[in-house]
Amino acid sequence: MTRRPAEGRALSHVDASGAARMVDVSAKAETARTARAAGAIRMSGDALALVRENRVAKGDVLSVARIAGIMAAKRTSELVPLCHPLPLSSVVVDLQLDEALPGVRVEATVATTARTGVEMEALTAVSVALLTVYDMVKAVDRGMEIGPVMLLEKAGGAGGPWSRA
């Protein structure tokens, strides 16, 4: 059965006629805002062993993915059509090997002082870091799976804090 959307709710990025729009944040206050997102890529044990070995040597797979994530966060508004261009005051991208997965886990935290939040910047950083791991490992394992990528928490702004239950 098909559920009806909740009473009075509407997609913020679509106007009354159904057309896409950038949400107008002119009237919002410029406040400190942060967002934290996480994601993972699952790979074969053999592939993970190669990444681990590389890290012992020089750490380049994880280093490259971290840099890619940081740089992607800064370009979020070029990729996601209705995102606002924002000055970012901090982007941290952390990658960890996870033997149990097996694979790599990524977490990104982004901060700004602006009229809108940085959830998309954090999610973009995670997604591009994971794509970069895929790129560097794909010659040994094309079957890797990226995800789940999700928001962990956000803070700042009129909407108040949110965190994943």
Next chain:
Amino acid sequence: MTRRPAEGRALSHVDASGAARMVDVSAKAETARTARAAGAIRMSGDALALVRENRVAKGDVLSVARIAGIMAAKRTSELVPLCHPLPLSSVVVDLQLDEALPGVRVEATVATTARTGVEMEALTAVSVALLTVYDMVKAVDRGMEIGPVMLLEKAGGAGGPWSRA
């Protein structure tokens, strides 16, 4: 227990000293190549109902995500540090609502005639299309999960075809 990488295997994007590098494809033949990738975003039934309703009206959520995916495929080499810049001859991004998920499914197919493949372009198109859906729906559901994003198949090039088992 920690597995050792398979004998004689190595990460193609890392040189003997462990440093990151772009793989040299100078000696490869310029051949027709395609790649197909897929992904999904899971959301609440309420959020999906809003997307479905919007599609009936004008289809903008899915339209915007499709355009974002196509445009992102063209910029893959700017995002993924060791990817080669390639001319693309075709990018198709298809989005479908999935009531059972509930959520949206994305599939991208990319083609080129070049010295290297377009797996990363297809995966990037899928990832950015899903990020765009997240962006447009996040005001009604911040808990959405992106993934799994994966390669379905590739063809062309010396390595021969590959498809997900």
Next chain:
Amino acid sequence: MTRRPAEGRALSHVDASGAARMVDVSAKAETARTARAAGAIRMSGDALALVRENRVAKGDVLSVARIAGIMAAKRTSELVPLCHPLPLSSVVVDLQLDEALPGVRVEATVATTARTGVEMEALTAVSVALLTVYDMVKAVDRGMEIGPVMLLEKAGGAGGPWSRA
């Protein structure tokens, strides 16, 4: 006959020696500013009929052009050499079929809180939206004409409001 420029007037983007420069806005106040621009593309009646039919179906020609306009507004400072990079708080791009033209009319409204105005962002959004319509329709009509593209009004900043007579 060649008119002399008005007494005491000079091009703001050129210094005393005639060299191009970005205008220094350091001393200006950060205030709310908006700009609205419009433009049109004239095409054959047959071409317009195809666009109209497409709109009835899914609206993609106009949707794609709207997204292209919004995204281009955000990249104005990369395209127009002496424009300042600005955070934008709102970009709205509206497209309408005009049977009398015949063709498509575009209007863009951009808002920011910054030290300089957003006229160029509004004009860039209109221009790229029109280029996108041209691209999607060109296989049926290469003779289309883009223009006139013009500023309709601006508000905010020390210069005060301006509107087309």
Next chain:
Amino acid sequence: MTRRPAEGRALSHVDASGAARMVDVSAKAETARTARAAGAIRMSGDALALVRENRVAKGDVLSVARIAGIMAAKRTSELVPLCHPLPLSSVVVDLQLDEALPGVRVEATVATTARTGVEMEALTAVSVALLTVYDMVKAVDRGMEIGPVMLLEKAGGAGGPWSRA
């Protein structure tokens, strides 16, 4: 009265379901292709006098606009969503003062060896060169009008040559 589109014609950038797509050019031959486009910006006689005077001094307004046009041609596929990224072998942008208009005329010629044409690159070069003139002159004349921008001719490719009647 509303005309019906010509029998059997369809928008190449829209698939059977009405969704936007990049045209698949995989099967097309890589051939030499050129396109030439033109446009103009109309301004007050006073504004034109300032541009003319600047040209006598150092030529920066026209120089900056020419560079902006050349650089924009190279980024066409980032701006126009369904354009193919192409290697360009030549971009020429020429600007002339036109006392009779009064204003500035721009002509751009682009060449490539590729699977698709460069009409959009030529039109984008013209449009961005004109936007740049607008930007540099706007402090003395906000009422300037950009257009008409149009394709003059194209050559190369299976479709054969086309030129404006």
Next chain:
Amino acid sequence: MTRRPAEGRALSHVDASGAARMVDVSAKAETARTARAAGAIRMSGDALALVRENRVAKGDVLSVARIAGIMAAKRTSELVPLCHPLPLSSVVVDLQLDEALPGVRVEATVATTARTGVEMEALTAVSVALLTVYDMVKAVDRGMEIGPVMLLEKAGGAGGPWSRA
């Protein structure tokens, strides 16, 4: 002999574990900041004579390099991975022929009101202006040398002013 780093000093762009990070400037005040950088390119006397002659005619070599420097300053955060994206309020790039070098000297001054400084923007403007001179002159002299490129002074921010001794 290998010196040990000074007591208590550390690289600001590397965290305690040695991983790269963007410095968090959230807690810094938004203040007016400027930076001035300089650089040079040394070429043969014959090459310089061609540049000088071109300048007399229309000044395009220096004009193009100036525009390239201004535009590059605006894209610094896309090029230098750990730089913050900043709104810039002014970018001035000045080029001078230097017969004694022989070659071209470049100086760039950048201003912003932001939470971090614009040294990298000034240095990037200088570097890209010099690369552009190299590009335009390389057909007559491939042996040109770029450098030294250095910061001349900075002002604003908690760190106080700095200028080259």
Next chain:
Amino acid sequence: MTRRPAEGRALSHVDASGAARMVDVSAKAETARTARAAGAIRMSGDALALVRENRVAKGDVLSVARIAGIMAAKRTSELVPLCHPLPLSSVVVDLQLDEALPGVRVEATVATTARTGVEMEALTAVSVALLTVYDMVKAVDRGMEIGPVMLLEKAGGAGGPWSRA
């Protein structure tokens, strides 16, 4: 005394009227081409000691600079106005600490199969890698000097090989 340019020589990137242009390479053959460039950054012994220590730990300063250089090579045609956009088949960026300088040395080698060479790509990779080292080390030494940056050799194309004497 001012030398006159050599008989019959002219700047390839400037037309007969002195205006800037992209060189037309349509008639050139698509051949394998490579270029190798080098550069250095000189810093205090203390600053170098910090970079060396970081390398022992995780190597991030050099890793980040290498990635920045590789990514910049791919964007050369966006930065240097008259460069042709090219597909690159290989970019290698190597960084070495030099105790004697003291500082860091960078070498970049770029390869393509195209109608024009990749000298600018190699020089851009070196320049941006050096800017990135500056950025990461500037908090401990603002007086660092970048340069000389120079072409070491090029091969391929009608002009034949060239190497620094």
